[in-house]
Amino acid sequence: MDEKFDCIIVGAGIAGLAAAMILARNNMKFLLIEKGDFAGAKNVSGGVLWGTDLARLVPEYWKEKDGGWERFINHRRLTFMDEQSTFSLDFKSSHFDEPPYSGVVVLRSKFDRWLAEKVQEAIDESDYAMESFIATNIKVDEVLMEDNKAMGIRTGDEEFHTDSVIIAEGVNNLLSRQVGLQDDYVPADHMLTGIKEVIRFDQKVLEDRFQLDGLSGMSNEFVGYATDGVEGGGFLYTNRDTISLGLVAGIKDMREKEKSPxxxxxxxxxxxxxxxxxxxxEVVEYSAxxxxxxxxxxxxxQLYKDGVLLCGEAANLLINAGKAIQGMDFALRSGIIGAETIIKAKEQGDFSSRTLQEYRQALDDSYVMKDINNFQDAVHMLHSPEMYRDIPNLVCDFGRTFFTIDNQPTQKSxxxxxxxxxxxxxxxxxIKIGFKGAKSL
Structure with missing residues (x-):
């Protein structure tokens, strides 16, 4: 058997699995490597996978009795908090009820494993059913480079050769640095810590408490008191019989204020x-x-060079512009685009940066980079002290006085x-915040 692959994908998260699915369906010979015991074993995150790209990978996924997702989102809530109160903007609509859903809640250890099974099914149906593999419990130590071009990977004493490498290793971008696509040092003020607990309830209790019908679900973002004065915000997502409750907090700000996650x-x-x-x-899981x-x-x-490109969190594709925390959908779309670029490169017999630059162009033309570029002002505004301290306090203070009836003359609003x-x-x-908000959103 020729041991050279068309592509080696490093990381079986959403980006890597999306890329693998597209490669398998296009009869590409590839190797998908995951350091965990199974896809999702090392991924502690979860939340909402927004958009409809999942239906592109797994058509009619919603018809599966035991799919990898938890609930579809038809209820959105943004909550401002001070130490006593909450004031929420709440939106619920039946127009979200029809598949393909615009957002599904996932627990990544379950979802990634399910998606990996779908990838394996696609491999089994391809021309390379016996030569393409999902290899787990393997750590990639190095991307093999020759004349500044990726030629394969090394794991332990073994080497595997390929025409191209997709790095989808996540935010701990060791290989991205090794191949020269990421700086050795990423400033802490650009990074956050995500902290989450999964809390279990009796399913009926959960559905009654959050007014859920069938597999409908809710996403709730929190601003203000949630992070105890630290840059960031909170979240709550409803799963089948659990909720995911947690925070994202600025690493630099947390360190300066001497607070732990x-x-x-x-x-x-x-x-x-x-x-x-x-x-x-009952708390059944804690992760950070x-x-x-x-x-x-x-x-x-740069997101590419000769023979290699970066997808998902390895490329730091994420945004929170106030509407939603988006990262998994960016990872999925970048994995699809990355695989499509590799397919074109094989057709042309050219895996150099001259061909792989089409990946960045396609990413720029997609909603991923358009949103990242268009909403940078909103990202910066949301991380300002006014937004996680002053505004929530003001909104909640007004709500307390407005909704209090105490048998005294009532003041005008x-x-x-x-x-x-x-x-x-x-x-x-x-006025300044309003102007910034109008400009950024």
Whole structure:
């Protein structure tokens, strides 16, 4: 058997699995390598996979009785918090109920394993059913380079040769650095720590508590008190019989304020609204991992070179512009585009950067880079102290006074709002924030 592959993919996360699916369906001979015991074994994250690209990989996935996803999202909520109160913007609509769903909640250890099974099915149906592989429990030590071109990978004492390499190793970009596509040092002020607990309930209790019908689900983002004064925000996603509750917090800000991820998460859970929300639940999982802030300045200078390209978190493709935390959908689309680029390179017999530059062009033409470029001002604004401190405090203070009825003469709303503004900010600051918001969104 010729041991040279058309492509070797490093990492069986969403980006790597999406790339593998496209390669398998186009009769490419490839090797997908994962260091965990199975796809998803090393991935502790989860959340909402937005968009409809999943249906492109697994048509009619929603018809499977035991698919890899938890619930579809038809209920969105953004919550401002101070130490006593919450004030939410809430939207729920039946137009989200029809598949292909615009967002599905996933637990990555389950979802990635399920998607890997679908990739294996595609391999089995391809012309290279006996020569393409998903290899788990293998750590890639090095991308083999010759004349500055990727030629294969080394794992331990073994070498595997290929025409191209897709690096989808995630945010801990060791191989990206090794091949010269990422700086040796990424500033901490561009990185966040994600902390999450999975809390189990009786399924009926969970569905009653969050007003869920069938497999409908809710996503809830939190701004303000959630992070105890540290840059970042909170989230809650409903799974089948659990919720994912957690935070993303700035690494640099957390270090300067001498706070730990565990302490901030406990602070969040002690809020009276969160305490009521999780009452009776059992914590069955705790995890933490590094994520990008969505600032494009942390992206590698280049996403490709001769014989190699970067997908997903390895390319720091993530954004939170206030509407949603997007990363998994970016990973999936970049994996698809990366694989399509490799297929074209094989057709042309040219895996050099001259051909692989089409990957960056296609990525730029997609919603991924268009959103990253268009909403950078929103990313920066959301990470400003005004947005995770002053505005939530102002909104909640106004809500408390507006909704309090105490058998006293009731003030006009504008007077109540003015009092809250005077206490927590100023009209001039609000004008500046409003202008920034209008410009960035």
């Amino acid at each position: 565990h302490d901030i998460l406990n602070h969040f859970k002690e809020h009276p609204v969160i305490r009521d929300t999780i009452k009776g639940g 991992h590094v994520v990008s802030s969505g600032d494009k300045r942390v992206m590698p200078r 504008r007077k109540l709002f003015s009092a809250s503004v005077k206490k927590h900010s100023s009209y001039w600051d609000l």
